[in-house]
Amino acid sequence: xxxxxxxxxxxxxxxxxxxxxxxxxxxxxxxxxxxxxxxxxxxxxxxxxxxxxxxxxxxxxxxxxxxxxxxxxxxxxxxxxxxxxxxxxxxxxxxxxxxxxxxxxxxxxxxxxxxxxxxxxxxxxxxxxxxxxxxxxxxxxxxxxxxxxxxxxxxxxxxxxxxxxxxxxxxxxxxxxxxxxxxxxxxxxxxxxxxxxxxxxxxxxxxxxxxxxxxxxxxxxxxxxxxxxxxxxxxxxxxxxxxxxxxxxxxxxxxxxxxxxxxxxxxxxxxxxxxxxx
Numbered sequence: 001x002x003x004x005x006x007x008x009x010x011x012x013x014x015x016x017x018x019x020x021x022x023x024x025x026x027x028x029x030x031x032x033x034x035x036x037x038x039x040x041x042x043x044x045x046x047x048x049x050x051x052x053x054x055x056x057x058x059x060x061x062x063x064x065x066x067x068x069x070x071x072x073x074x075x076x077x078x079x080x081x082x083x084x085x086x087x088x089x090x091x092x093x094x095x096x097x098x099x100x101x102x103x104x105x106x107x108x109x110x111x112x113x114x115x116x117x118x119x120x121x122x123x124x125x126x127x128x129x130x131x132x133x134x135x136x137x138x139x140x141x142x143x144x145x146x147x148x149x150x151x152x153x154x155x156x157x158x159x160x161x162x163x164x165x166x167x168x169x170x171x172x173x174x175x176x177x178x179x180x181x182x183x184x185x186x187x188x189x190x191x192x193x194x195x196x197x198x199x200x201x202x203x204x205x206x207x208x209x210x211x212x213x214x215x216x217x218x219x220x221x222x223x224x225x226x227x228x229x230x231x232x233x234x235x236x237x238x239x240x241x242x243x244x245x246x247x248x249x250x251x252x253x254x255x256x257x258x259x260x261x262x263x264x265x266x267x268x269x270x271x272x273x274x275x276x277x278x
Contacts, residue, residue, distance in 0.1 A: 010035060010036055010039055012036065012039070014043060015040050015043040015044065015097045015099075016097065016125065017045075017095045017096070017097055018092050018093065018094075018095050018096070018097075018124070018125065019092065019097060019098070019124075019125045019126060019127070020088055020091075020092050020098040020099075020100055020119055020124055020125070020126040020127075021040045021044075021098070021099045021100065021126065021127050021128075021129060022100045022102070022106045022112050022115060022116060022126060022127070022128045022129070023037045023040060023041070023099055023100065023101050023102065023106065023128075023129040023131065024037065024102055024103075024104055024105040024106045024107075024110070024112075024129060024130050024131015024132070024133070025037065025049075025052075025053045025054070025057050025101045025102060025103055025104075025131055026057075026103070026104065026131045026132045026137060026216070027052075027103065027104055027132060027133070027134040027136075027137030027138060027215055027216045028052065028054055028103070028137070028214065028215060028216040028217040029054075029137065029141075029216040029217065030054055030056035030057050030060070032131075032132045032137060032216065033057060033060075033131075034129060034130075034131065034132075036129050037129045037131065038060060040099055040127075040129065041057070041060050041061050041099055041101070042060065042061065042062065043097055043099075044061050044062070044065050044097055044098065044099035045064075045065055045066065045096040045097045045098070046065060046066045046067075046068065046091050046096045046097070046098045046099070047061055047065055047066070047067045047068065047099050047101055048068045048070055048084070048087060048088060048091070048098060048099070048100045048101065049067065049068070049069060049070070049071075049100075049101040049102075050070065050071050050072065050101065050102050050103055050110075051069075051071030051072060051103070052071075052102075052103030052104070052242060053101045053102070053103055054217070057101070058101075061099070066096075068087060068091075070083075070084045070087065081111060081114065084115070085114070085115055085118040088100060088115060088118070088119065088124070089118065089119065089122045089124055092119070092124040092125075093122075093124070100112075100115065102131070103131075103134065103242075104131055104132070104133045104134040104137075105130050105131045105132070105133040106128060106129075106130070106131065107128065107130065108133045108135075108157060109157070109159050109185050109186070112128065116128065133157070134185065134215060134242070134244055135155075135157055135183040135185070135244060135246075137215055137216040138212035138215030138216065138220075138244045138246070139183075139210075139212075139246065139250075141212075141215055141216045141220060142210055142212045142215065142220075142222045142246075142254060142258070143222070143253070143254045143255070143256075143257045143258025144210065144246075144250050144251055144252075144253045144254040144257055144258075145250055145253065145257070146181050146183070146246075146250060147181065147250070148249075148250050148253065151179070151248070151249035151250045151252070151253070152179055152180050152181040152248050152249060152250050153179050153180065154179075154180045154181070155180065155181040155182075155183065155248075156174075156175065156180060156181070156182045156183070157183050157185065158170060158175065158182060158183065158184050158185070158187075159184075159185050159186060160184040160185055160186045160187025160188070160189070160190050160194070160245065161186050161187070161189060161190060168190050168193055168194075170197075172197040172198065172200070172201045173201045173202075175197075175198060175201070176197075176198050176201035176202045176203045179249075180248060181246065181247070181248035181249075181250050182246075182247045182248060183244055183245070183246050183247075184244065184245040184246075184247070185244060186241065186242075187243075187244075187245045188234060188239065188240075188241060188243055188245075191230050191231050191234050191245065192231050194230065194245065194247075195227055195228070195230040195231055198227060198247065199227060199228070203227055203247070204227070204228075205226060205227055205228025205229075206226045206227070206228065207226060207227040207247065207248075207249075208224065208225075208226060208227075208247075208248065208249060208251035208252050209224075209225050209226060209227055209230055209233075209245060209246065209247050209251060210222060210223070210224055210225075210244075210245075210246040210251040210254060211223040211224075211225065211233065211234065211237070211239055211243055211244070211245055211246075212243065212244045212246065213239050213240065213242070213243040214242060214243075215242075215244060221237070221239070222254070223237050223239065224251060224254055224255075227247065230245070
């Protein structure tokens with residue numbers, strides 16, 4: 001059977017020389033990339049990319065495109081944010097078509113807003129392409145929703161660490177309110193503080209928590225625990241960044257909603273094996 005390439009016509013102006021596209025690459029699975037992101041990646045002369053952008057996404061660019069790694073981990077930055085800002089401005093002023101690739105969505109804990117401010121300050125044209133954020137991807141691939149009429153009428157995304165490793169000063173009383181889901185990005189280092197504050201402000205020790213490590217990738221791990229055992233679970237399972245901490249009653253649906261996905265995957269795998277046998 002002949003293969004067919006998906007065609008797309010986005011009716012969008014091509015990426016101009018000297019322009020920067022700030023693009024959300026999604027949470028890891030290259031299949032979650034948007035068509036607009038793909039179109040611009042294919043046009044790029046330069047890719048400036050973060051630690052969580054998958055190799056599969058990078059491979060979609062032209063082999064001739066220059067690649068600049070500017071990844072950041074806790075206390076370990078390939079470039080500082082100021083150096084990354086300067087790099088984007090320099091490449092644009094050289095007349096390059098620049099794609100700034102970020103894991104998840106660039107405007108949700110991705111520093112995309114800071115970079116856009118710098119580009120405006122230096123008169124550099126840019127456009128922004130949203131991406132599926134890590135919270136959406138990890139929840140869906142982890143087998144539970146972020147909202148549900150019976151369990152959570154709101155969802156809150158929270159950064160689990162502060163600029164310059166400052167104190168994690170959050171509205172804990174609001175985060176501990178019932179009937180909501182709270183997603184902590186980059187929260188492993190402050191897991192004890194998260195557990196303590198949420199319990200102090202009213203959430204019970206048995207309140208459900210999901211930990212999703214490297215969500216949507218082949219290395220994904222999903223661990224279900226409770227608030228009172230959050231720290232011990234992280235240590236026992238040796239979870240490492242990137243791991244999302246999802247707090248809320250929706251987590252109770254994880255096994256129920258994940259099961260049909262597992263059955264479908266098993267069916268597809270069995271069907272593939274049957275075709276091979278034929």
